[in-house]
Amino acid sequence: MSDKNKSKKFVPKPPQKPNFQLWLIITAVIVLIGVTWFNQNSATVEITMKRFEDMVLSSDVKKVTVIYNQNYVEVTLKEEALENQRYRDELEAQNRFYNPTGPHYRINIASVDNFIESYTRLEEQIPEEERIGYSAKEEESWGNWISSFGFLILIFFLFWMMMRRMSGPSGPGGQIFNVGKSKAQLFDAENKVKITFDNVAGLDEAKEEVEEIVEFLKTPSKFTKLGGKIPKGALLIGPPGTGKTLLAKAVAGEAGVPFFTLSGSDFVEMFVGVGAARVRDLFKQAKEKAPCIIFIDEIDAIGRSRGKGQMPGSNDERENTLNSLLVEMDGFGTDSGVIVLAATNRPDVLDSALLRAGRFDRQISIDKPDIVGREAIFKVHLEPIKTADDVEPKKLAAQTPGFAGAEIANVCNEAALIAARRNKEAVDMQDFQDAVDRVIGGLEKKNKIISPEEKQIVAYHEAGHAVAGWFLEHADPLVKVSIVPRGIAALGYAQYLPKEQFLYQTEQLIDEMCMALGGRAAEEIVFGKISTGALSDLERITKMAYSIVSIYGMNEKIGNVSFYDSKGSEYKFDKPYSESTAQTIDEEVRKLIEFAYSKTIALLKERKKELEKIATELLEKEILFQSDLENLIGKRPFDKETTYEKFTRLVDEKKVDSENAVANKEEQNNSDETKESVIENKD
Numbered sequence: 001m002s003d004k005n006k007s008k009k010f011v012p013k014p015p016q017k018p019n020f021q022l023w024l025i026i027t028a029v030i031v032l033i034g035v036t037w038f039n040q041n042s043a044t045v046e047i048t049m050k051r052f053e054d055m056v057l058s059s060d061v062k063k064v065t066v067i068y069n070q071n072y073v074e075v076t077l078k079e080e081a082l083e084n085q086r087y088r089d090e091l092e093a094q095n096r097f098y099n100p101t102g103p104h105y106r107i108n109i110a111s112v113d114n115f116i117e118s119y120t121r122l123e124e125q126i127p128e129e130e131r132i133g134y135s136a137k138e139e140e141s142w143g144n145w146i147s148s149f150g151f152l153i154l155i156f157f158l159f160w161m162m163m164r165r166m167s168g169p170s171g172p173g174g175q176i177f178n179v180g181k182s183k184a185q186l187f188d189a190e191n192k193v194k195i196t197f198d199n200v201a202g203l204d205e206a207k208e209e210v211e212e213i214v215e216f217l218k219t220p221s222k223f224t225k226l227g228g229k230i231p232k233g234a235l236l237i238g239p240p241g242t243g244k245t246l247l248a249k250a251v252a253g254e255a256g257v258p259f260f261t262l263s264g265s266d267f268v269e270m271f272v273g274v275g276a277a278r279v280r281d282l283f284k285q286a287k288e289k290a291p292c293i294i295f296i297d298e299i300d301a302i303g304r305s306r307g308k309g310q311m312p313g314s315n316d317e318r319e320n321t322l323n324s325l326l327v328e329m330d331g332f333g334t335d336s337g338v339i340v341l342a343a344t345n346r347p348d349v350l351d352s353a354l355l356r357a358g359r360f361d362r363q364i365s366i367d368k369p370d371i372v373g374r375e376a377i378f379k380v381h382l383e384p385i386k387t388a389d390d391v392e393p394k395k396l397a398a399q400t401p402g403f404a405g406a407e408i409a410n411v412c413n414e415a416a417l418i419a420a421r422r423n424k425e426a427v428d429m430q431d432f433q434d435a436v437d438r439v440i441g442g443l444e445k446k447n448k449i450i451s452p453e454e455k456q457i458v459a460y461h462e463a464g465h466a467v468a469g470w471f472l473e474h475a476d477p478l479v480k481v482s483i484v485p486r487g488i489a490a491l492g493y494a495q496y497l498p499k500e501q502f503l504y505q506t507e508q509l510i511d512e513m514c515m516a517l518g519g520r521a522a523e524e525i526v527f528g529k530i531s532t533g534a535l536s537d538l539e540r541i542t543k544m545a546y547s548i549v550s551i552y553g554m555n556e557k558i559g560n561v562s563f564y565d566s567k568g569s570e571y572k573f574d575k576p577y578s579e580s581t582a583q584t585i586d587e588e589v590r591k592l593i594e595f596a597y598s599k600t601i602a603l604l605k606e607r608k609k610e611l612e613k614i615a616t617e618l619l620e621k622e623i624l625f626q627s628d629l630e631n632l633i634g635k636r637p638f639d640k641e642t643t644y645e646k647f648t649r650l651v652d653e654k655k656v657d658s659e660n661a662v663a664n665k666e667e668q669n670n671s672d673e674t675k676e677s678v679i680e681n682k683d
Contacts, residue, residue: 044074044106045094049118052107056122060084064119064134065103068112073134076102112136185261186285193253200250201380202373202405203243209364210234210247213339214255217291230291231361232329233340235299237347238366241406244343247366248295251341258292260285264301267321275302275321283328283338290337299342305351322351329359348566368404371397377405381412388428396432399479401498411435441486441493450485456619457523458483458492461533463615464522465494465515467607468600470629473638474511481614482623491533506554513541513596514603521600522611541596545589555588607633 052075055061060081065074081087082100091104109115116134123131187193197207216223216230223230236244252259260282267275286292302321329340342360344350354360369377374397382393400408414435419427438444450458462481469475476496483492496515520534553560563576575582604611610633617632618624624632 044103045090047075047105047107049107049109052105053122055105056119057126059126059130060087061132063102064132066112066115066134066136067138068136069138071109071112073107073109073115074103075105075107077104186289187252187259187261193249193259195246195249195253197250197254199380200243200247201376202369203247203366204373206236206247206364206366207250209362210251210341211254213293214251217255217257217293217339220291230337231339232358233342233360234362234364235347235355235360236341236343236364236366238345239368239404240345241404242366242368243405244345244366245297246405248297248341248343251293252295255293258286258289259295260292261295261297264296264298264303267302268318273317273320275317276324279321279324279328286338291339292337293339293341295341295343297343299354300344300346300349303342303344303350303354305349322354326353326359368402371401374400374403374408377408378412381409385412385416386426388426390429391427391432392429395429396436398497399433399436407439411439414438437480437482437486437495440495441482444484444486450491454491455483456615457527457531457533459615459618460522460526460611461519461531462492462494463611463618464518464520464604466518466614466624466629467604467611467633468518468521469494469496469515470610470633470636471603471607472511472514474505474508475515476512477636478626478629480623480625481618481629483618484622506548509544509548509554510592510596510599513544513593514600516541516544517593517597517600518604521597521604522615525601525604525608526611526615541593542589545592546585548592549588550585555592557584557588 052073055075055077060077061075062078062081063074063076065076067074077087079100082091082104087104107115119134123133197211200207213231213234220230236247238244248261252261262282267278282294286294302318302325304318304322306319306322340360347355347363355363375393378393378396382391396411400411403411411432412435415427415431418434418438419431422431424431462483466478466481469478476498479495479497481492481494485491486493516537517534519537520530523530523533549555549558551562551564553562558581565576577585613632614624614629617628621628
């Protein structure tokens with residue numbers, strides 16, 4: 001056992017508190033069953049008046065009791081009479097465990113007076129020494145009452161307990177009696193969030209914005225003395241997985257004030273008016289603990305634009321909830337020290353009244369990180385992982401373009417799992433490369449049976465992509481090409497390293513299309529026929545071609561016109577152009593794709609030797625890297641730095657500059673010390 005494990009002390013779990021409500025229900029059921037069983041055990045056999053007279057005349061009766069408030073008579077037999085087989089069989093048929101002390105029989109009577117008169121006449125027929133007379137009493141019938149109505153009592157009791165639990169603070173889901181209560185989770189001094197801004201990487205600009213909100217809550221006088229006001233809210237906007245919720249958790253951990261968190265769907269309920277009631281209750285709780293922060297995740301669940309998709313005269317519960325939120329955020333009497341943070345990945349569907357200044361004063365955009373941000377995120381997620389010496393965050397950042405923070409965390413976790421599966425002492429670079437392949441391409445299908453003909457087609461298809469990307473100036477440089485089956489239907493894939501850029505020119509987009517068509521073109525050149533393996537490539541280039549023609553305005557015939565609707569609402573049912581324009585767009589898209597395809601065919605025919613080399617090597621090794629391509633067909637004929645090379649050069653230059661600055665500072669300090677010593681000697 002390691003020292004680390006030895007140092008850990010066993011902490012026993014605290015004993016669980018008994019569930020008194022459950023034991024109360026069990027006790028009630030046991031009491032009800034016991035009372036019912038007792039009354040059943042003491043049950044008597046009902047007989048007629050004629051039968052009773054025979055028993056009296058036979059001297060079998062020991063006691064006669066008249067229950068005058070219930071109009072019946074109880075008859076108890078003598079011990080010697082119970083030895084009679086007839087009586088015993090009759091009593092055991094009624095109740096197997098009958099009480100020998102009685103009463104044993106019962107007579108229902110119409111009138112107590114009539115019975116007494118008849119019984120008196122009956123006793124006159126027997127000798128005086130055998131007459132037993134009768135007694136009278138009033139019966140307390142609670143046992144019979146419970147026996148009769150016990151089931152209903154139990155049903156009502158269980159219903160009461162269920163309603164009580166559902167109306168309590170820990171009741172499940174609906175909370176029938178507290179349905180308008182807020183479902184927000186409160187984090188305060190007792191249950192503080194442990195995440196801080198140190199756990200957030202790659203979001204420097206967004207952190208600056210929210211850090212100012214935290215500082216305002218901690219030291220408001222710093223801003224108010226200059227006339228500043230606390231912002232009402234901040235909206236975090238960005239694609240999924242970029243760290244919006246993580247940033248909100250960091251705010252909760254740093255602010256040191258009460259923090260309410262909930263999802264936009266928590267306001268949605270089937271009951272009318274519940275969403276608005278929950279909004280009011282949430283802000284009521286928040287104002288009582290002001291200054292505080294409210295975080296609403298996925299606010300698009302209640303913040304969608306009003307009046308769209310609604311039937312005339314209908315009542316939209318979501319709109320009522322949104323109206324209540326708008327009033328609470330910026331209405332009369334809203335200066336209460338409550339800051340609202342919200343997050344969404346669909347800002348285009350939000351209502352304009354929600355986005356205006358005074359409600360969400362700040363809209364903080366959180367995009368996917370660039371290569372510098374990805375390196376910082378990798379450093380955060382690599383910290384708890386035991387890594388080998390060859391693992392470099394810069395290389396990992398360069399090999400994962402377009403990855404969000406959640407995907408980077410997934411890569412690190414997958415790499416650790418892969419290394420553990422291989423029984424390694426540390427996670428090395430190969431594990432991270434396999435993890436990237438796992439995230440991008442899917443699970444490796446080692447046992448998938450592929451015929452040699454199909455494998456050859458896949459090899460030439462991927463080789464066509466590799467050659468086209470290698471000899472096209474504006475295409476992305478190849479990182480890795482593989483014919484190992486992955487994912488659901490992928491028989492091979494090629495991984496490229498895109499440039500960190502935001503603007504694309506027409507030549508760059510066409511080269512991207514040519515690179516995507518390289519697989520289909522290679523199949524036609526080598527085999528003289530094509531296969532269905534280019535489905536994803538054709539889908540990609542079709543979207544790209546339509547974007548060039550109808551969105552980016554890069555087509556001469558269509559002109560500088562864009563039919564793109566950024567809000568996704570105006571062109572929902574109609575196209576913003578005529579049928580003739582639609583036909584022209586289709587024709588221009590087809591011409592553009594044919595031009596790219598013919599250019600790719602010409603390139604691959606010219607580089608057919610290189611195509612054969614790469615395909616042959618792929619069939620042998622199944623996986624080729626950029627260095628393998630350089631050994632096979634030489635370096636790319638373009639003197640341009642890759643993203644990783646440029647990033648490494650800039651980092652090295654920055655490092656050299658900082659080292660020079662430190663050296664100059666030390667030299668300056670040494671010269672100052674020398675001057676001071678000279679002055680002292682002169683003195």
